[in-house]
Amino acid sequence: MLVIENCRLTWPDFTADYTLAVPAGHLCAVIGPSGGGKTTLLHMIAGFERPESGTLTFDGQNLLPLEPAKRPAAIVFQDHNLFPHLSAAQNVGLGLRPSLRLSADEKRLVGEMLDAVGLDGFEGRKPGEMSGGQRQRVALARALVSGRPLILLDEPFSSLDPALRRDMILLVDTLRRKRPVTIVMTIHTPEDVADVADQMAFVADGRVVASGKPADILTSALAPRIAAAVSNS
Ligand SMILES: Nc1ncnc2c1ncn2[C@@H]1O[C@H](COP(=O)(O)OP(=O)(O)OP(=O)(O)O)[C@@H](O)[C@H]1O
Structure with a gap:
């Protein structure tokens, strides 16, 4: 929570x-x-x-x-914050290791995460070679692959x-x-x-005025x- x-x-x-209180597992x-x-x-x-x-x-x-x-916590920004000179797989890999020295298991995890966000086959693409929606999928995959429980x-x-x-x-x-x-x-x-x-x-005005079911x-x-x-x- x-x-x-x-x-x-x-x-x-x-x-x-x-x-504000957000119970574990909730999307607020x-x-x-x-x-x-x-x-x-x-x-x-x-x-x-x-x-x-x-x-x-x-x-x-x-x-x-x-x-x-x-x-x-892992955060995804509106402007996605991807590194333009790195591939989709490398950008996602940063969520696991900033050094990008990934083990074989970690590389597999990156591949699985790219599949999960619908980017199978896009591993080698750079952000400039992808659409806005695809870039956001990469940013989402990077946040999720980190394994952090709060997104x-x-x-x-x-x-x-x-x-x-x-x-x-x-x-x-x-x-x-x-x-x-x-x-x-x-x-x-x-x-x-x-x-x-x-x-x-x-x-x-800097306050949570109300919170509840949508x-x-x-x-x-x-x-x-x-x-x-x-x-x-
Ligand atoms: N580091 C800072 N120094 C001074 N003021 C700041 C700082 N960060 C945010 N603010 C101010 O806090 C207020 C709230 O900004 P915030 O970006 O959180 O609003 P928001 O609800 O996300 O707006 P939007 O929907 O337009 O993105 C603004 O008046 C902004 O100028």
Whole structure:
């Protein structure tokens, strides 16, 4: 279980104070207006931003003293962060070993992960030789191959067209059923994930305003604010 309690960050023009619990194995979709603090929430969980107060635990472990690399989390960014000079297999391999000195078993695992995300045969392709959706599949495979139990997806599919975006969300749903992971995912289009997410959190003004089952959140008194956030995104 991911437990965030009163984690506070203060910048000159923005203050956040996050409280959120995500049970193990859940997919939590984080929605809300632009600038409301969704990405900052993920960066804080990953360790790129450190709260000045509050508690942050995963499965009972205090994450706050840990550097990002030591946290049980893997993050996928909107711009996927792939290395252009490395092949798909090498980019995925980085999720296992930054040195890329992979054992035979690890190489097999990379191949299996590329198959799992539908990229069988693309092992040798460089990011520039792949479509946007294929690049996001590589980034997803890199996060999943790391074996980390907490996956953070920061609007990873927002640059894709609606049909492809939905395909990717369904792929995430399929993959998480093969290996149980807890997923926190920011998204601008809640309807894409409403039937897949276990939980939806509405974040605005640096706070988790509400969190619960997607159907409950989407039909709550927040519905007009959610609609406004979607139309402005
Ligand atoms: N390192 C930082 N220093 C100062 N301000 C920051 C920093 N990181 C984020 N912010 C501010 O925090 C606020 C929330 O930004 P954040 O990117 O988390 O919002 P968001 O909900 O993800 O927005 P979007 O949907 O547009 O991506 C913004 O006002 C941003 O300028």
